[in-house]
Amino acid sequence: MSRCRSIFLLIALFSFVISLHASAGDADPVYRSCVAQCEESGCVGDKCFQHCKFSTDGKPFDSPLHMQEPLYLRWKQWDCQSDCRYHCMLSREEERNKIGQSPIKYHGKWPFQRIYGIQEPASVAFSALNLAVQFHGWVSFFILLYYKLPLKPNKGTFYEYTGLWHIYGLLSMNSWFWSAVFHSRDVELTEKLDYSSAVALLGFSLILALMRAFNVRDEAARVMVSAPLIAFVTTHILYLNFYKLDYGLNMKVCVVMAIAQLITWAVWAGVSGHPSRWKVWTVVVGGGLAMLLEVYDFPPYKGLVDAHALWHASTIPLSFLWWSFIRDDAEYRTAALLKKTK
Numbered sequence: 001m002s003r004c005r006s007i008f009l010l011i012a013l014f015s016f017v018i019s020l021h022a023s024a025g026d027a028d029p030v031y032r033s034c035v036a037q038c039e040e041s042g043c044v045g046d047k048c049f050q051h052c053k054f055s056t057d058g059k060p061f062d063s064p065l066h067m068q069e070p071l072y073l074r075w076k077q078w079d080c081q082s083d084c085r086y087h088c089m090l091s092r093e094e095e096r097n098k099i100g101q102s103p104i105k106y107h108g109k110w111p112f113q114r115i116y117g118i119q120e121p122a123s124v125a126f127s128a129l130n131l132a133v134q135f136h137g138w139v140s141f142f143i144l145l146y147y148k149l150p151l152k153p154n155k156g157t158f159y160e161y162t163g164l165w166h167i168y169g170l171l172s173m174n175s176w177f178w179s180a181v182f183h184s185r186d187v188e189l190t191e192k193l194d195y196s197s198a199v200a201l202l203g204f205s206l207i208l209a210l211m212r213a214f215n216v217r218d219e220a221a222r223v224m225v226s227a228p229l230i231a232f233v234t235t236h237i238l239y240l241n242f243y244k245l246d247y248g249l250n251m252k253v254c255v256v257m258a259i260a261q262l263i264t265w266a267v268w269a270g271v272s273g274h275p276s277r278w279k280v281w282t283v284v285v286g287g288g289l290a291m292l293l294e295v296y297d298f299p300p301y302k303g304l305v306d307a308h309a310l311w312h313a314s315t316i317p318l319s320f321l322w323w324s325f326i327r328d329d330a331e332y333r334t335a336a337l338l339k340k341t342k
């Protein structure tokens with residue numbers, strides 16, 4: 001029973017792509033009239049925005065004046081509408097806070113305080129730390145294999161999954177990089193890059209789980225296992241990017257891929273009697289507990305740290321432990337193979 005529960009907890013860990021896009025705050029009539037007024041006057045209270053100047057004096061947004069804006073501002077897509085929405089949200093939240101109401105979502109997102117133009121500073125910081133942990137894990141794995149463990153005469157490693165974990169490391173780092181970018185500035189492009197990277201990582205980790213659990217070492221067999229999965233994941237990513245960014249469908253795809261790999265890892269850890277199986281199980285349970293943060297999606301404390309940010313924080317120690325398991329596995333397999341050849 002407890003293993004069954006672990007499986008469900010692990011499912012939660014890997015289905016991190018799930019994101020809710022409901023919007024309650026932008027239906028608020030006070031907020032709506034504030035945005036409408038701001039887009040005409042260019043001001044909220046005594047704060048006025050330069051992006052709104054260009055429309056109030058009758059010039060269209062693509063006037064030469066607008067084109068002279070600094071490139072970094074245009075890249076970040078700061079415009080009159082986003083300035084108005086942000087400041088109307090802040091002033092509305094301040095009013096709500098005064099009468100003791102808790103924060104609500106605007107356009108599918110919690111009201112965050114920006115720091116230096118970064119939308120969700122805590123999530124960005126934790127994504128960057130995750131990136132650092134992944135990098136550390138990957139480099140230490142590399143050093144262990146090529147400098148500490150014995151190598152074959154052709155300089156290859158005895159461990160059969162070296163290449164696969166290298167790809168895993170690169171995909172993880174890529175995924176955390178785009179997560180940091182997306183939480184800095186949420187626009188269509190950064191959102192697609194974040195989602196696509198996460199789906200690619202999830203798909204590849206499923207392939208890896210199957211290869212490791214079923215001891216697929218033969219080149220031809222590896223191609224046969226991975227080809228249909230790679231084709232499916234590629235099609236799904238193309239669908240999200242060029243046809244429809246369908247959150248519901250993406251969630252289903254991610255949950256199915258997650259369930260498959262979680263069952264694989266959880267069962268394998270028990271059946272194989274791997275010496276470091278407790279690390280696998282700790283990641284399973286820890287990830288499940290962390291996932292509760294995504295389920296109880298609470299608003300940001302002081303406009304900074306919300307449930308999603310804490311969830312990104314929790315994957316930092318889990319990733320650390322996971323790479324430790326990967327290194328243990330490399331040592332364990334290498335020792336077993338050396339024993340066999342002797």
Ligand SMILES: [Zn+2]
Nearest residue numbers: 123179308312
């Ligand atoms: Zn995130």
